[in-house]
Amino acid sequence: xxxxxxxxxxxxxxxxxxxxxxxxxxxxxxxxxxxxxxxxxxxxxxxxxxxxxxxxxxxxxxxxxxxxxxxxxxxxxxxxxxxxxxxxxxxxxxxxxxxxxxxxxxxxxxxxxxxxxxxxxxxxxxxxxxxxxxxxxxxxxxxxxxxxxxxxxxxxxxxxxxxxxxxxx
Amino acid sequence: xxxxxxxxxxxxxxxxxxxxxxxxxxxxxxxxxxxxxxxxxxxxxxxxxxxxxxxxxxxxxxxxxxxxxxxxxxxxxxxxxxxxxxxxxxxxxxxxxxxxxxxxxxxxxxxxxxxxxxxxxxxxxxxxxxxxxxxxxxxxxxxxxxxxxxxxxxxxxxxxxxxxxxxxxxxxxxxxxxxxxxxxxxxxxxxxxxxxxxxxxxxxxxxxxxxxxxxxxxxxxxxxxxxxxxxxxxxxxxxxxxxxxxxxxxxxxxxxxxxxxxxxxxxxxxxxxxxxxxxxxxxxxxxxxxxxxxxxxxxxxxxxxxxxxxxxxxxxxxxxxxxxxxxxxxxxxxxxxxxxxxxxxxxxxxxxxxxxxxxxxxxxxxxxxxxxxxxxxxxxxxxxxxxxxxxxxxxxxxxxxxxxxxxxxxxxxxxxxxxxxxxxxxxxxxxxxxxxxxxxxxxxxxxxxxxxxxxxxxxxxxxxxxxxxxxxxxxxxxxxxxxxxxxxxxxxxxxxxxxxxxxxxxxxxxxxxxxxxxxxxxxxxxxxxxxxxxxxxxxxxxxxxxxxxxxxxxxxxxxxxxxxxxxxxxxxxxxxxxxxxxxxxxxxxxxxxxxxxxxxxxxxxxxxxxxxxxxxxxxxxxxxxxxxxxxxxxxxxxxxxxxxxxxxxxxxxxxxxxxxxxxxx
Numbered sequence: 001x002x003x004x005x006x007x008x009x010x011x012x013x014x015x016x017x018x019x020x021x022x023x024x025x026x027x028x029x030x031x032x033x034x035x036x037x038x039x040x041x042x043x044x045x046x047x048x049x050x051x052x053x054x055x056x057x058x059x060x061x062x063x064x065x066x067x068x069x070x071x072x073x074x075x076x077x078x079x080x081x082x083x084x085x086x087x088x089x090x091x092x093x094x095x096x097x098x099x100x101x102x103x104x105x106x107x108x109x110x111x112x113x114x115x116x117x118x119x120x121x122x123x124x125x126x127x128x129x130x131x132x133x134x135x136x137x138x139x140x141x142x143x144x145x146x147x148x149x150x151x152x153x154x155x156x157x158x159x160x161x162x163x164x165x166x167x168x169x
Numbered sequence: 170x171x172x173x174x175x176x177x178x179x180x181x182x183x184x185x186x187x188x189x190x191x192x193x194x195x196x197x198x199x200x201x202x203x204x205x206x207x208x209x210x211x212x213x214x215x216x217x218x219x220x221x222x223x224x225x226x227x228x229x230x231x232x233x234x235x236x237x238x239x240x241x242x243x244x245x246x247x248x249x250x251x252x253x254x255x256x257x258x259x260x261x262x263x264x265x266x267x268x269x270x271x272x273x274x275x276x277x278x279x280x281x282x283x284x285x286x287x288x289x290x291x292x293x294x295x296x297x298x299x300x301x302x303x304x305x306x307x308x309x310x311x312x313x314x315x316x317x318x319x320x321x322x323x324x325x326x327x328x329x330x331x332x333x334x335x336x337x338x339x340x341x342x343x344x345x346x347x348x349x350x351x352x353x354x355x356x357x358x359x360x361x362x363x364x365x366x367x368x369x370x371x372x373x374x375x376x377x378x379x380x381x382x383x384x385x386x387x388x389x390x391x392x393x394x395x396x397x398x399x400x401x402x403x404x405x406x407x408x409x410x411x412x413x414x415x416x417x418x419x420x421x422x423x424x425x426x427x428x429x430x431x432x433x434x435x436x437x438x439x440x441x442x443x444x445x446x447x448x449x450x451x452x453x454x455x456x457x458x459x460x461x462x463x464x465x466x467x468x469x470x471x472x473x474x475x476x477x478x479x480x481x482x483x484x485x486x487x488x489x490x491x492x493x494x495x496x497x498x499x500x501x502x503x504x505x506x507x508x509x510x511x512x513x514x515x516x517x518x519x520x521x522x523x524x525x526x527x528x529x530x531x532x533x534x535x536x537x538x539x540x541x542x543x544x545x546x547x548x549x550x551x552x553x554x555x556x557x558x559x560x561x562x563x564x565x566x567x568x569x570x571x572x573x574x575x576x577x578x579x580x581x582x583x584x585x586x587x588x589x590x591x592x593x594x595x596x597x598x599x600x601x602x603x604x605x606x607x608x609x610x611x612x613x614x615x616x617x618x619x620x621x622x623x624x625x626x627x628x629x630x631x632x633x634x635x636x637x638x639x640x641x642x643x644x645x646x647x648x649x650x651x652x653x654x655x656x657x658x659x660x661x662x663x664x665x666x667x668x669x670x671x672x673x674x675x676x677x678x679x680x681x682x683x684x685x686x687x688x689x690x691x692x693x694x695x696x697x698x699x700x701x702x703x704x705x706x707x708x709x710x711x712x713x714x715x716x717x718x719x720x721x722x723x724x725x726x727x728x729x730x731x732x733x734x735x736x737x738x739x740x741x742x743x744x745x746x747x748x749x750x751x752x753x754x755x756x757x758x759x760x761x762x763x764x765x766x767x768x769x770x771x772x773x774x775x776x777x778x779x780x781x782x783x784x785x786x787x788x789x790x791x792x793x794x795x796x797x798x799x800x801x802x803x804x805x806x807x808x809x810x811x812x813x814x815x816x817x818x819x820x821x822x823x824x825x826x827x828x829x830x831x832x833x834x
Binding site: 014023028030031033035037038039040043046047049053054055057058059062066068079080086089117118120125 | 279296685692714778802807824827831832
C-alpha cells in the first residue's frame with residue numbers, strides 16, 4: 001500500500017484524503033455543493049456517519065494506516081448538532097487525536113475538523129480545497145506497512161467470479 | 170438463510186443519470202471495475218436506475234442471480250436510497266442489504282478532471298461494495314403518532330394551517346407570542362395586486378380560529394421546550410400573565426375606557442409606535458381573542474402597587490381582572506409540529522444615509538401600512554409627523570435586500586408592496602409619487618398587470634438607487650421636514666435631485682431575531698441567510714430534516730400571502746399524512762450493547778443525549794432502550810471494549826468502508 005501513497009516520479013502528488021461527514025450537516029452540504037455544480041479537488045473520499053459523534057478515533061487511524069494522507073471530519077456547527085451535542089464529543093476526540101498523532105510523528109495538520117452546515121456548500125468546497133492544498137504541501141504520509149491481522153493482501157471475501165453479461169447501456 | 174446471507178452475492182448498478190454521471194465518469198469502466206471486487210456477482214450500468222425499468226432490472230437480478238446484496242452507484246442516498254430499498258424489498262430482499270455510492274453529487278458534478286473523477290468514483294463504489302458485504306437484515310421499528318398538531322405562530326401561515334387541520338377533524342394547539350393572532354397581515358391595509366382589504370379577508374379566519382372547537386388557542390405564550398421525536402413530542406408552553414382572565418372576560422373594553430390613564434400615552438408596537446395605547450389595551454380592534462392585556466411595564470398597579478384601579482371597578486362583578494395572576498406553564502403531547510414563526514421587517518437605522526430615525530418624515534413601509542390602515546393611528550389618513558399631508562412621496566426599493574452589506578437575497582414582495590403603497594398614497598392624497606427601483610420584479614399572477622396599471626395612473630418610476638438624503642435648504646436654513654434625494658437615474662444616465670415630503674423605505678423581510686433558538690428547539694437547519702431550511706427545495710418544501718417538524722410561511726423564506734397560504738395548506742396536508750397514517754417507520758440505525766463484551770464501565774451512559782442508556786445492576790452491564798435511542802452513535806464511538814454497536818454503522822461496517830475506499834485506487 002505504500003506504493004499507492006508515494007507518487008511516481010514526474011507525476012504531481014495527488015493525496016488521498018478520507019472524509020467522515022455527518023448525515024445532517026456536512027454530508028448534505030456536500031450534496032448541495034454537487035447540486036450547485038461547484039468544482040473542487042477530487043482527492044477527498046466521503047464516508048457518511050449519522051453524527052460526527054459516531055467518529056471513533058480509530059476510524060481516523062485506520063484510514064491513515066490504509067494509506068490516507070489526511071482525514072477530514074465534518075459536523076454541524078456548535079449548538080446545531082442534530083443529536084444535540086455529538087459534535088462536541090467529536091471535537092474533544094479530534095483534539096486528543098491530533099495531539100496523539102503528533103507524538104507518533106504524523107503532522108497534526110493532516111487531521112482536520114470543520115463545522116459545515118447543510119446550507120454551506122461553498123464552505124465545503126473551500127474547506128476541501130484548502131485541506132488538499134495543505135496535504136499536498138505536507139507531501140505523502142509515509143507509514144511503515146502494518147501487517148493485516150489475517151495476513152491477507154486484500155480481503156477474506158471470495159471472488160465469486162463476475163460475469164460479463166452485465167452491460168446493457 | 171443466515172448462511173446464505175453470509176456469502177455475499179452482490180449486484181452492482183452504475184447509473185448514467187442521463188449524462189449527469191455518464192458525461193463525466195466512464196460508467197462502463199466503473200462497472201468493469203466493480204466486477205473485480207470481492208463478492209460481486211454482476212455489475213451493470215444503465216441510463217436511469219431510478220426509472221421503472223432500472224428498478225425492474227434490480228428486481229429481476231435478485232430473483233435470477235440470487236443476489237443478496239445490492240449496490241447502486243448513482244445520486245445521493247438522501248435522494249434515492251428509499252427507492253432502491255423499496256425495489257429490493259419488492260423482490261423479497263431485506264431493504265437494509267442495499268447500499269448507495271454517491272457518484273453524482275460527490276463526484277460527477279464537482280470534478281472537472283475526468284480521470285480523477287473515475288478514480289474517486291471507483292473508491293466510493295468499492296467502499297459501498299466492501300461495506301454492503303457485512304450488512305445484516307434489519308427490521309424497521311414503527312412508532313405511533315399522537316393525533317394532535319402543534320402550530321407555532323399565529324400569523325396567516327399558522328392560522329391557515331390550524332384551520333385546515335381542524336377542518337379535517339384534528340386537534341390543534343396554536344401558540345402565538347403576541348396577545349392576538351393575525352401577525353403581519355393584520356397590520357397591512359390592502360393586499361397586492363387585487364387591493365383586497367387585508368382585514369376583510371383575514372379577520373373572518375381569525376374569528377374562525379376562535380370559534381373552532383378543535384383549536385386550542387394559546388396567545389401571549391411561547392413554546393419553551395420540546396422533547397421527543399416524530400409522533401410523540403412533549404412541549405412546554407410558557408403562558409404569560411395578561412392579568413385578564415380569558416374565561417371571564419367578555420371583551421367589553423370598559424376596563425380600557427376607565428383606566429386611570431385618561432389618554433393613551435404608550436407607543437403601540439402593533440402600530441409600529443406611531444399610535445398610542447394605554448397600559449391596558451388590545452393591540453387592534455379586531456384582535457383575537459378580543460381580550461385586553463395589561464402591560465406589566467407601564468401599569469401603575471403592577472409597577473408601583475399604587476393606583477386607584479378604576480379598571481377593576483369598571484369590570485365590576487365579572488371579576489375578570491386579576492393583578493395576582495402569574496406566568497404559568499402548560500404541557501402538551503403532540504405528534505407533529507408546524508413551525509410558522511414568520512419574519513421581521515428589516516430595521517433601516519444602520520443605513521444612516523437614508524436618515525431613518527434622524528429625519529422625521531422617513532418611514533418604513535410597515536409604518537406606512539399602519540398610516541394607510543383605517544384602524545391605524547391616523548385612521549387611514551396619510552399624514553406626516555406634523556399632521557400635514559405630503560405632496561411628494563419617494564419610495565425606495567430594496568432596503569436591506571439585494572445588498573451585500575445586509576441581505577444578498579431578494580425579499581420577493583417589496584416591488585409589489587411598493588407599487589401598492591404608491592397607488593394607495595396617490596389615491597388618498599393625490600401626491601406625486603416616485604418609485605426608486607433596481608428592477609421591478611412582478612412575476613406573480615396579475616402582478617405585471619398591476620404594475621402596468623400603476624404606470625398608467627401617472628406614478629413615477631426611476632430606475633436607480635437613492636444615494637443621499639439631505640434636508641432641503643431654504644434661505645440658507647435646512648428644513649429637516651423636506652428631503653432632497655440624490656438619485657442615480659440609470660436609464661437617463663444622470664444624477665437627479667428630487668425633493669420629497671415623505672420618504673418610504675421598502676424594507677427587507679428577514680429572519681426573526683430569535684430564529685436561531687427556535688431552530689435549535691425544533692431541531693431544524695437553516696439556510697445561509699437564517700431562514701429555516703426545507704428538506705428539499707423543490708420536492709419537500711414544507712418538510713424539514715426533522716421528520717415531525719413542518720414549515721409554513723415566511724420563516725422558511727420571504728413570500729407573499731398567496732404563497733404563504735398555499736404552503737400552510739401543504740404543511741397541513743403533510744401533517745395529516747402522518748396523523749392519519751397513525752404510525753411512522755423509523756430508520757433502524759439504533760445502538761445496542763453486546764452483553765458478552767460489555768464490561769459495565771459506564772463510559773457511554775453520560776454521553777447519551779437522550780438518556781437512553783442505563784446500567785443493569787444485576788448483570789453489571791449497560792442496556793440501551795431502543796425506543797429512546799435516536800441513532801447518533803456517540804456511545805458506540807466511546808465504548809472502550811467495542812460492546813456498543815450501531816445498526817447500519819457497526820465498527821466493522823465502517824472499517825470495511827475505509828478499507829474499500831482506500832484499497833483499490
